[in-house]
Amino acid sequence: MNANVKSDLPQSAAGTGFYRVAIVGAGSLKGKEVAEMLDQRNFPSSEVKLLDDDEAIGQLEALKDEVTFIQSIRSEQFEHVDFTFFASDAECTRKNWKQVLKAGSAIVDLSYALEDEPDVVVRSPWVERQFAQQIVPELQPAPVVVAHPVATMLALFLARANNAARVQRAVASVFEPASEQGQRGMDELHQQTVNLLSFQQLPKNVFDVQVAFNLVSRYGENAAAKLSLTNDRVLKHFKKITHGNATPPALQILQAPTFHGHAVSLNLQFDRPIDVAEMASSLAGEHISVIGTSEDAPNNVNAAGQNDILVSVTPDISVENSFWIWATWDNLRVAAFTAVEIAESVAASRPRGTIQ
Numbered sequence: 001m002n003a004n005v006k007s008d009l010p011q012s013a014a015g016t017g018f019y020r021v022a023i024v025g026a027g028s029l030k031g032k033e034v035a036e037m038l039d040q041r042n043f044p045s046s047e048v049k050l051l052d053d054d055e056a057i058g059q060l061e062a063l064k065d066e067v068t069f070i071q072s073i074r075s076e077q078f079e080h081v082d083f084t085f086f087a088s089d090a091e092c093t094r095k096n097w098k099q100v101l102k103a104g105s106a107i108v109d110l111s112y113a114l115e116d117e118p119d120v121v122v123r124s125p126w127v128e129r130q131f132a133q134q135i136v137p138e139l140q141p142a143p144v145v146v147a148h149p150v151a152t153m154l155a156l157f158l159a160r161a162n163n164a165a166r167v168q169r170a171v172a173s174v175f176e177p178a179s180e181q182g183q184r185g186m187d188e189l190h191q192q193t194v195n196l197l198s199f200q201q202l203p204k205n206v207f208d209v210q211v212a213f214n215l216v217s218r219y220g221e222n223a224a225a226k227l228s229l230t231n232d233r234v235l236k237h238f239k240k241i242t243h244g245n246a247t248p249p250a251l252q253i254l255q256a257p258t259f260h261g262h263a264v265s266l267n268l269q270f271d272r273p274i275d276v277a278e279m280a281s282s283l284a285g286e287h288i289s290v291i292g293t294s295e296d297a298p299n300n301v302n303a304a305g306q307n308d309i310l311v312s313v314t315p316d317i318s319v320e321n322s323f324w325i326w327a328t329w330d331n332l333r334v335a336a337f338t339a340v341e342i343a344e345s346v347a348a349s350r351p352r353g354t355i356q
Helices: 029-040 090-102 125-130 149-164 178-197 227-242 276-283 331-347
Strands: 019-024 045-052 060-063 066-069 083-086 106-109 121-123 144-146 167-176 250-255 262-270 288-290 309-315 322-329
Touching: 019 029, 019 090, 029 045, 029 178, 029 331, 083 090, 083 331, 090 106, 106 331, 121 227, 125 149, 125 227, 125 331, 144 331, 149 167, 149 227, 149 262, 149 276, 149 288, 149 322, 149 331, 167 227, 178 331, 227 250, 276 288, 276 309, 276 322, 322 331
Parallel strands: 019 045, 019 083, 083 106, 106 144, 121 144, 167 250, 288 309
Antiparallel strands: 060 066, 167 262, 262 322, 309 322
16 A cells, blocks of 8 residues: 555455445436446445435435445545445535545546536546547546536547548537436426326426427526526537547537437538448447448437447438438436446546545
């Protein structure tokens, strides 16, 4: 052990090569996905604490073939914790992150609450590998915000497309699922659908607008969130993870009447002629699966539970040297996958104990 590191872990955990993990917001959609991803990727954890607010306390969750309870969020829960994933809402993250940082835990934020805090970094390991970016190891890593999945996808598309020919113009329409607003968003879309079919009044506490059987470009004035803020976040994260190596596309985010899975319609115009095969070949690779015309086209259903982005490529018959890319991916899955990958990269350089 480094001479400058004072071990504050119990003897049973010291030197085992395993980490103690906490998931704040364990009852949320993202929290459940993070717990599943930790198991699937065999993250070296000796303990995973499931924490949440009053509504979820006592709820049973499956974790590594065992059933455990969700516990309340208290400062003592973070003692000797190496990694804390914030999969809660932004308010919960802002309320608890400083005490977690003080306890010595590395922080991975999926709520975006910390994106504007000083010294906090926005990361996407998929994009870092694409651009061969070198991440300098830190003994005390700053909190990390998981890049918005749409920002990650657009960065990958544009980086790989530029390998085929120079992209002169990019325009993207993104279709947002209700699960981006958490379980409350899912429940409201469901209840709106049921009420519409039974001619009852629609609940509008989350979106303040009808989203069932509808497409909207903005929420109502009293909505819990704003689509314009999501649009701004995606572009901000895109710039941070590409470090100026790619030009952001023109972007519009629309609320779709779907429960899970992002979808994007992306138009790319190039500086020279290229064929469909060359375009598809340039996009294919890690985390992007190009679907042929003989297979089912990418959609929210066949993307569910997948770690890859499903993509189809079609020539734009009205604009020369232009292609349409239609892509779908599991928004919760991509966010959780990215969060765990970030923790894995931090773990490679993280010492046990508290730096003196």
